[in-house]
Amino acid sequence: MLVSVTSCFEDADDNIIRASTLDINDFVWKGMNAVYVYKDNIPDLANDRFDSSETYTEYLNNFSSPEDLFEDLLYLPDDVDEFSRIYPNYYDLEQLLQGTSLSNGMKYGLVQLPNAANDIIGYVRYVLPNSDAASKGITRGMIFNTIDGTTLTSSNYGNLLSSTSYTVGWANYDNNGTPETRTDDIITSNGESVSITKTEYTENPILTHNVFNIDGNSIGYLMYNGFRIGDANLNELNAVFAEFQSSGVSDLVLDLRYNGGGSVSTAIWLSSMITGQNTGDIFFKEKWNSEIQAAREQDDPESLINRFVDEMVKRNTNNEITYQQPINSLNLNKVYIITTGSSASASELVINGLSSHIEVVQIGSTTRGKPQASVTIYDSENLGRENANPNHTYAMQPLIYEAENSAGFSSYYNGIDPTEGFGITELYEDLGQLGDVNERLLAEAIADITGFGRSAISAQRPLKHLDQKNIENPFLYDMVDDRPLNKNFLQP
Template sequence: MKKFTILLLTCITVFTITSCFEDMDDIAVSNVQINNFVWKGLNVFYAYKDNIPDLANDRFSSNDNYSNYLNSYSSPEALFESLLYLPNDVDEFSVIVPNFLDLEQQLQGTSLNNGMAFGLVKLPNAAEDIIGYVRYVLPNTDAEAKGISRGMIFNTIDGIRITETNFRDLFSPTTYTIGLADYDNNNTTETRTDDVITPNNTSITLTKSEYTENPILTHNVLNVGGSSIGYLMYNGFRIGNDNLDELNNVFAEFQSAGISDLVLDLRYNGGGSVDTAIWLASMITGQFTGEVFFKEKWNSDILAQFEQNNPDALLNPFVTQMTKQNSDGDITYQQSINSLNLNKIYIITTGSSASASELIINGLTPYIDVVQIGSTTRGKSQASRTIYDSSDFSRENVNPNHMYALQPLIYEAQNADGFSEFYDGLSPDPLFEISEFYENLNQLGNPEERLLAEAIADITASGRTGISSQQPEPLKQISDQNFENPFRFDMVDDRPLESNIFQQ
């Protein structure tokens, strides 16, 4: 994998890049000092800088003008949010955090977790009340030990009905008790207006502990109707080297089994590492090595520097090896990729599928037949990275006076056809648009599970299941177990920065 490099002038004009304001370096930590870092970071990296007049290189005519601007914001958060582009439509993902240690831990997939992965939905006939449904259970967790299983329905926490306004508070404690309920559709699968949720007087107390989730939830080879079908439930594109060997080994198993087709289940996958997405796409294919998987569309300043000095660095090709390097260019991880050379893939999605999951779909589409099954994805084509307050915005020699860091969008990932503007998500063909059946979810990887069964029916040409023609109206998704994680839909480009650029 190429080293992440950007070539940028230190100061574009006298008053533009705020590294030129040396008088700021000596003041005690304050909102102004942190605001200075916020503006600098976004001025350099922000993908939509060209759309934000206050980030223009010629925005300030003097030091005083710039200093007054920083002083006009009461907090770093207020400044940061004022500089985002269409935060309700295009950029609802850029984040500022007061403690980068928390950010790093969340990006690595480590959190306090009781092991119950759930979704929260609202019935059409409900006022404010919402219900929870168990999506899956993580191994070696309290939820597994307490007998929680996929498909369980609950509507109270500690005896309190769950609503759109209180669920964040109810799920926040380290320990809480869920009240189970039964879902009755009144034998009308085509409508939700008469569905009823009835408490069944069963409660289960769950306790969170620190946990790092393995993104590979389950995988197997299904032999159905003479077809050998690989199935992989993948729940996160892990940042770092953890689980990469395991993912590659899954594809070695698929190779050995001689699978003819692959069903990649990304229905709950909010994203993660850009590198891992490139490698997974290369595992799925293998016949397109060196061809462009995706192109990086940065702001005009960075794009111009790339195009002048190293245009190939904007291109991310399919590869034959997984390789990671440190900031000195030393290889820290390397392994040959096990590839399937497929010309067609089935990918299961929901509104919880985002960023790197969408990159897989969008990046593969120009090359192979991608059959998307489920519902429309989240809609996030942009990558982000962590920006620290240091001389080159890297983690090394970070400013010891504060712990703030930024996680802004830095570029849009365009496929080989130049397409990246799917802000409303990627939708399946109407023939394959299917929602989960909450009253009978079935087990993930079971050939009879609703969404997987549709893929199998198409693979085996055994006749459509008829599921898509008997659709109940979809329930409104409110949130899931990751609601406290602002990075749950991140696509992170964590490739190292060169140490001699971005000097402040």
């Protein structure tokens, strides 16, 4: 006898939808069987795994929820695939992927103190304009160690910072003049606090940009915090490069230190804005699971190749053009890119893709390490949004391919290291202002560009950063292929 468990949840119109867990589990298995990049490593996803429909149904009924089944099908989720996600409400998922989430505007980092077993501190990286944090006077560089009066630890920070509203307790940070060891750092609460509340917010990925004219060098600077696909975002990004063009920019510093990723298409377009002379050359190649890879190599090998372009083009599922703009490019043979451990996925795609064509000087610290792309799949015949099953709103964001550059390199699971001699970190007790020529990491790039000697950077022992993707956004470190799936390559 079939066991049918019913799950209830609300859609965007607050109407109760009822769907069989068995039916949703069927979607989960078939979707993962069709596109999961690590399908070859999961025996339960083999095409011949089940000898009958009864055996298949019995298998699906072993899982009480779609989430349980999904997690059981992931390949080494604590190591190789820590990024695939399932979402019960794809309306929320779509907003997150478009950059809209609940936010109080305080963008922060969390680090483990070396002289405390569990205590951690937070530091404000930047503040979103017109947010609650901005209105409360919070600024970059402020340090906090309590939330709602509770000291932050490695075991409670997730729950404390996930609340819609909370009170931040500020602290002072003193490295005792020994940033190279960090063992005698002192964190002292200063008695000041502020309450902030999250509201729906859509972040502009361009935080700041400028052109610096220093000793005859025209240096463009762009701090880009997310690869967005919206028309307005693309127009603004292209306009920045038009400004760089008109200003005669000969050197570019691209600041991706807090950029966790986003759209594959936008990564291609941004890289094409930096270059221009490489139009038509291979930017990156896709490595799918063995079945899809073999099918594409035989029937349409060009579909595996992503090339530098001279225009931005978006198409709908019917292959109709919905957006088209010529690209403003700088034709550079060298670019400076600032990174930290929060630089991931699409940011790494830009670094890796450009590095086999032009010189990339990477300044900062090692990136996150995510060469895989994901895609949103729905319960429909071609796994697309159109004609999705109306009886539930589950969607998945599984990894679907690894991205290798034109030289065939994609194995940066542990991150991409900075260029030799340019490995430096931010000083949490003295961050400096983003976009200021004296800011620690930007100053390092300017010193190398101008040739007037590298800045005197003191050694600093980096602190361990804690993962924030499940607090701020589960897709914080995602690389999303936003183009429609080619159903010709999907398994029946």
